[in-house]
Amino acid sequence: MSWKETAGPVLTRMPTVRRPDGHVPFKRKLMWTGIVLLLYFFLTNVFLWGLQGDGSDLFGQFRALLAGGQGTVLQLGIGPIVTASIVLQLLGGANLLGLDTNDPRDQQIYQGLQKFLVLVMICLTGIPMVFLGNFLPASPQLASSLGIGIFGVQVILFAQIFVGGVLILLLDEIVSKWGVGSGIGLFIIAGVSQSLMGGLFYWGGESGSMGVIPFWINVILGNVQDVPALFSGQGINFLLFNSNGGLLAIVTTVLIFAVVVYAESVRVEIPLSHARVKGARGRFPVKLIYASVLPMILVRALQANIQFLGRILYSQLGDSGMPDWLGVYTQGSGGFSPVDGVFYYLAPIHSPGDWMWFVQGVSQEPWQILLRVFFDLLFMVVGGAIFAVFWVETADMGPESTAQQIQNSGMQIPGFRQNVGVVEKVMERYIPQVTVIGGALVGLLAVAANMLGTIGNVSGTGLLLTVSITYKLYEEIAEEQLMNMHPMMRQMFGNE
Numbered sequence: 001m002s003w004k005e006t007a008g009p010v011l012t013r014m015p016t017v018r019r020p021d022g023h024v025p026f027k028r029k030l031m032w033t034g035i036v037l038l039l040y041f042f043l044t045n046v047f048l049w050g051l052q053g054d055g056s057d058l059f060g061q062f063r064a065l066l067a068g069g070q071g072t073v074l075q076l077g078i079g080p081i082v083t084a085s086i087v088l089q090l091l092g093g094a095n096l097l098g099l100d101t102n103d104p105r106d107q108q109i110y111q112g113l114q115k116f117l118v119l120v121m122i123c124l125t126g127i128p129m130v131f132l133g134n135f136l137p138a139s140p141q142l143a144s145s146l147g148i149g150i151f152g153v154q155v156i157l158f159a160q161i162f163v164g165g166v167l168i169l170l171l172d173e174i175v176s177k178w179g180v181g182s183g184i185g186l187f188i189i190a191g192v193s194q195s196l197m198g199g200l201f202y203w204g205g206e207s208g209s210m211g212v213i214p215f216w217i218n219v220i221l222g223n224v225q226d227v228p229a230l231f232s233g234q235g236i237n238f239l240l241f242n243s244n245g246g247l248l249a250i251v252t253t254v255l256i257f258a259v260v261v262y263a264e265s266v267r268v269e270i271p272l273s274h275a276r277v278k279g280a281r282g283r284f285p286v287k288l289i290y291a292s293v294l295p296m297i298l299v300r301a302l303q304a305n306i307q308f309l310g311r312i313l314y315s316q317l318g319d320s321g322m323p324d325w326l327g328v329y330t331q332g333s334g335g336f337s338p339v340d341g342v343f344y345y346l347a348p349i350h351s352p353g354d355w356m357w358f359v360q361g362v363s364q365e366p367w368q369i370l371l372r373v374f375f376d377l378l379f380m381v382v383g384g385a386i387f388a389v390f391w392v393e394t395a396d397m398g399p400e401s402t403a404q405q406i407q408n409s410g411m412q413i414p415g416f417r418q419n420v421g422v423v424e425k426v427m428e429r430y431i432p433q434v435t436v437i438g439g440a441l442v443g444l445l446a447v448a449a450n451m452l453g454t455i456g457n458v459s460g461t462g463l464l465l466t467v468s469i470t471y472k473l474y475e476e477i478a479e480e481q482l483m484n485m486h487p488m489m490r491q492m493f494g495n496e
Helices: 003-011 026-043 079-093 104-131 140-146 149-178 183-201 212-221 233-241 247-265 294-321 366-394 399-408 420-428 431-452 460-485 488-492
Strands: 267-274 281-287 328-332 335-340
Touching (some): 026 149, 026 183, 026 460, 104 294, 140 149, 149 183, 183 294, 183 460, 233 247, 247 460, 294 335, 420 431, 431 460
8 A cells, every 4th residue: 555545535634725716816816915914924923922031043044034033923934834845845856755746636645745744844843942942931930820830831832833833834825826926935025025124224223223224324424433434444344344234235235136137037938829829929938047036945944954953952962062073152142153063064154244254353264164155155056956956847847847838728839840749848958957057046146145245134045035036926916917908818828
């Protein structure tokens, strides 16, 4: 008996959001998307009951990318969903699942398996956060007043985190089926945009917490103390790298916007014509970033899980039990972080302060920093290409699936026979190569953006994802409006 026959009855009965019976009008899609976004912002402000203080954020610099809220019911963010996707893509890439995505029952099993894995990841991530290392400390006062002990309060904390993980899974499904775009992309945009707007406009009480615009206004008005002479070495350092938003962060942010929009517009367009409607023509675009930037979430999530494991190990073993070659940690404002060992070299570069030893006075030796930069580049470029390939295959964007979609729509490539195999061979000339190049390019851009820094201390990867997802959301909205204006287009492209 295969695993499908054993687990199928359970996986096909996993709770799910019902699919719409027909085409969802554009205004209704916008309504559902808006409702989900409001619920997301609300849940990121619902703090855990029974938590003492803020705790230590295990995700650290990955927080905005994982779209959660430290100390809230959305503590885990989209982390469990993304980690489950990584496991499924690896299993699917190795052909260990044995599922046919064209079979409706196998599709149900696949979706049920994904939900089951998300629940497993919620437990594997949430349990160490609550019960190990005091990352989410339970309130002794509440334990005493309820008479349930610290362990009882920890159980309550974990229950809230578990419910939050299930809620964000369902919210993602609502957007995917009833809204515009994907829930994961929407939550990333929301989290990063908050940080970006704060980094631009927040008028803090101290210069260290001001946004870029208020800070430079105060510098011009002479309200900021200890501003060095601008043409000195310290002055150049102040202009380029100050924590409120140096010129390098501003230039990098604008440059990322321009590069991503340009890269999204670079494409090879394969001409199409309708086999039955004379004069009906179209184009199939194979974009430079064909797999989108979403596979980059998987790569960064893998790095986040590696760092998560390191911090859990250190919290249990301590300085005396943790081998130096594995990781040496030091306490900082955001909790302890690696400064040497394997976990240091596998930690991604987050800001210029992580590698500019000649300007920032980093404690590590130059060769150690260069080795860390090399591993980050290798991880992101190779990982981006690999996950892009997996993404294209599992999202039915590969040559075979694309050829079948073109054939089903009644379109053909002029000058070639109307045959699925022929169209597939044409697609094989472009899609695999562009997928690998685009995935590697996105990885390179993400590392470069992190190294140069961005406004509001938004991670370069987060900004890259936000710009690209927003651009694709704009394209999807434009396509929806076109479908509403010309209903026959839905029938031609199989969206009815």
